[in-house]
Amino acid sequence: MSETLLSSRNLAFELYEVLDAEGLTLRERFAEHNRETFDAALGTARSIAEKFFAPHNRKGDENEPRYEDGKAVLIPEVKPAVDAFLEAGFLNAARSFEAGGMQLPTLLSQACFAHFQAANAASTSYPFLTMGAANLIESFGTDEQKQRFLQPMIDGRFFGTMALTEPHAGSSLSDIRTRAEPAADGTYRLKGNKIFISGGDHPLSENIVHMVLAKLPDAPTGVKGISLFIVPKFLVNDDGSLGPRNDVLLAGLFHKMGWRGTTSTALNFGDNGECVGYLVGKPHHGLSYMFQMMNEARIGVGMGAVMLGYAGYLYSLEYARERPQGRLPDSKDPTTAPVSIVQHADVKRMLLTQKAYVEGAFDLGLYAARLFDDTTTLATEDERKQAHELLDLLTPIVKSWPSEFCLKANELAIQILGGHGYTREYPVEQYYRDNRLNPIHEGTHGIQSLDLLGRKLAQNGGAGLKQLIRLIADTSERAQAHDALTALRQPLEKLVARLQGVTIGLLTDLAQGKVNSSLANSALYLKAFGHTVIGWRWLEQAIRAQEGLARGNAADVGFYKGKLQAARYFLTWEVPACHHELDLLEARDDTCLSMQDEWF
């Protein structure tokens, strides 16, 4: 059977030829692991994803959760899938042995998780959200909170959500209105409405632990007045048994274009004044706690976008190989047999573009996961801090780039299948619909671009940026050992040099208070910066492919040549085009900024 979720050969390339996963086993935390334990975990993930998640991907889409008697009802296939995921230990893949986990590097836990994301984005969301909520309590909760709420999540009995968005405020979290009043017993009473809460209700677990942003009565205005609360669906008794229902009401479900298998809920907290919440950490620090968890969550979202792109790429590739149609331009003789469409130049273009987007973003997502491991397991605090700075800088790209370009990959997959691709009889249209969510949730594209240009670049005196520039220069230098990479290396070098100049200019303007004009074209900056990063990752992959070719294993020649061709595509077809974005940024072009409402 051909692979439908991801290419195992490519995954092995990333882990063992590009990202040196085995090097991680030299670190104390991962010392009990080796390539065999890694591959065993990956094999299990693949097999559960194929057996339990992929088969109901379409059914979940066609039978979205229903609202019945105040509850969300799902198709029956979701629970056994999620249970298999839990039983195999993937919820706690990166958690330490003593906390009941597998103590895998995040690099490996993300690689395992990728299989589920490719198989069924919607059903995978339930454990994904639970992991995020659990990590928050683990990092910032009290021992009692950990015992009462975290341990049952680790055990798979409780699931979790992230409840941030409110109807009137959207991305503008400083304006949230949900209130938390202190009660005599040290707990809080919450009152407010949240929307778009994924996994806000479902029958998959005994209890649901909502991580809710709300404001205390004495809260300062704005983002510095936001606190974080645990709000369980059912209260939990001291002995761990479930108590009465908390005052959290499922007000309704949203009906989405895609990603339909995941409940998207409107939740009302405290309609009857009895919604009990537990403050996590210090008052008014809620948003900073959320942000500290965001790197990991955004890697997850980015990888989700990658995997939808990946699944579409593999499907359209298989289709293109099997579908005979038409003849090459120089042989229009209708008596000859049609060729498979993978032979047509324009179909090759659409496949190569997908490959470049999907495998480029896949590499970046895993690179970021490995960087996350560096933030926790590098030897010195200084090294860990450096890794953190780089990861902080890259996070907007890790989240937004796949959301944009792997969606584009899905668009191309549909096009390759033509009329069939547009029907629900084939899977590619669902990937496209599912993936359209990714540029929106967990920080929209616009938010990511402002985060990058307005915050991340200048953080810590630009330490992350300086590191990145150094790393790209290092890759470029290593590429010089390979003559075949000259034409690939040069466009990247040219772009990076120019990007630095433009960046310094923009940061100077920002420092001088020219805020609106500097940030006006942040979307262009995000594109140019993102292409620089992905271009760098492709050059790195190209070096590894050259090294692989040099080893001379005949079975691998095609694989490495494909890598080189995709690198060539990205570095010569995509990277040079970014000079146009830099032109506009350099000119502080104000075409959009100066547009007036009444002119539309």
Add this chain to the structure above:
Amino acid sequence: MSETLLSSRNLAFELYEVLDAEGLTLRERFAEHNRETFDAALGTARSIAEKFFAPHNRKGDENEPRYEDGKAVLIPEVKPAVDAFLEAGFLNAARSFEAGGMQLPTLLSQACFAHFQAANAASTSYPFLTMGAANLIESFGTDEQKQRFLQPMIDGRFFGTMALTEPHAGSSLSDIRTRAEPAADGTYRLKGNKIFISGGDHPLSENIVHMVLAKLPDAPTGVKGISLFIVPKFLVNDDGSLGPRNDVLLAGLFHKMGWRGTTSTALNFGDNGECVGYLVGKPHHGLSYMFQMMNEARIGVGMGAVMLGYAGYLYSLEYARERPQGRLPDSKDPTTAPVSIVQHADVKRMLLTQKAYVEGAFDLGLYAARLFDDTTTLATEDERKQAHELLDLLTPIVKSWPSEFCLKANELAIQILGGHGYTREYPVEQYYRDNRLNPIHEGTHGIQSLDLLGRKLAQNGGAGLKQLIRLIADTSERAQAHDALTALRQPLEKLVARLQGVTIGLLTDLAQGKVNSSLANSALYLKAFGHTVIGWRWLEQAIRAQEGLARGNAADVGFYKGKLQAARYFLTWEVPACHHELDLLEARDDTCLSMQDEWF
């Protein structure tokens, strides 16, 4: 009420300030028309579209046609809508008075039709397909065929389809297998299977007239062996009454991602050997007949893509004006009131991009419609031939450019609405799903690019291209009268100059038989050529806007400034980026062409 289908002000601008619709009334065929009759027709179209088509757009999407007892069942709202369309005479808007039509210019009939396309793409398909089928019979049928099949279509009693695609052949029409055997009575017996036949069954009309491509027993191989047949669902008696059911079987329905209200059918012809068909025109000329009708059909498809983009643009604009959220970057004080999101630079960018795409493509579609009028009503045969040559050249752009860029506009409309835009509670996600069909049907994007580069450019010694270059130069010259347009004019001039050089090089290569390498990057050529054309149209609009501003009507100032800003966006943000495509074309870059199947 704000306008939801299109901007009447912009339509008036196009008709009366850019495209000189009134000038058409000086021609004999349109002499009985004037601005008042034009506006009356437009007003009727708008009112029927708003009253009968828009209200069931969502319902049709949610309740796609069902297959029941060999028939397609639709929601009840479609028939009254289509009936209102017929009763108002829009099916025959461009047909002559004596044939029962309104004898409107195609420019006006397309402008009327645009309202229906914006209101409900799916329900509008039924009359659209009927118009295409009727035009074929009108142009190539015998008098008897006209009386028996065309007249009932004109009367609204029979509907029509275009039956080209077969399961194994897709876009490769030379490989179709449907056979037509001559019968003793001069009719034919057809046998074969067709798929993706829109409107292939429905309960909207007494009869359905399928225009079917098939091959005669003595047919030459390839496209020169394809003949065109009328195949009615019910046979028609000599007195015009319906005879028995013909041997055309509805084999099943396709379930699409969007455009769900239109039946997409699999039809079996002659399963019982009794499928009666009537040859249209000469044997083996079927495809050329189809091609002769294709300009009009492709204008229609292009305009359909535009109108979905237009509806999404207007909706997201309204939303952006009404939705308060966040603050400008230089005023982050959370105690101030949030601004409406139309104030955010990145939202302006997404609106301005939509405006540039949608209004640019709208102008081109109407320009092409007017050109179609020129092909039939200009004074001399030479002038008509010239108009035909230009229209032939532009048709791939008229069809493909809106399909790509107005789909992109829909993607931006969703992004502006954020999480809401992704839900089916708002209309923009449906526009996006509906519009994804347009790059596929009526000739895929890839087919259009080959048609342009491999056929249209060199046709008639490049006469169409020479005309286009002259017209762009003329526009550019007139733009020189306006200093404010210098920065808009120059990027277009630069691109056109370079495009000419690249085009000559490619045509030379083609003439020398380097077919595969010249056509390999046809998608890049389509993009650069399309942006040149739309850039030209925006410069033309900008000139008219300058002239409008000079007239000094205060109420129009905002409208014209918006036009200038959108022109500026397109000509300075989009047009210069095309040099990168020209670089690759000029280099005969073979990155895609040289990719090998086994490297993927």
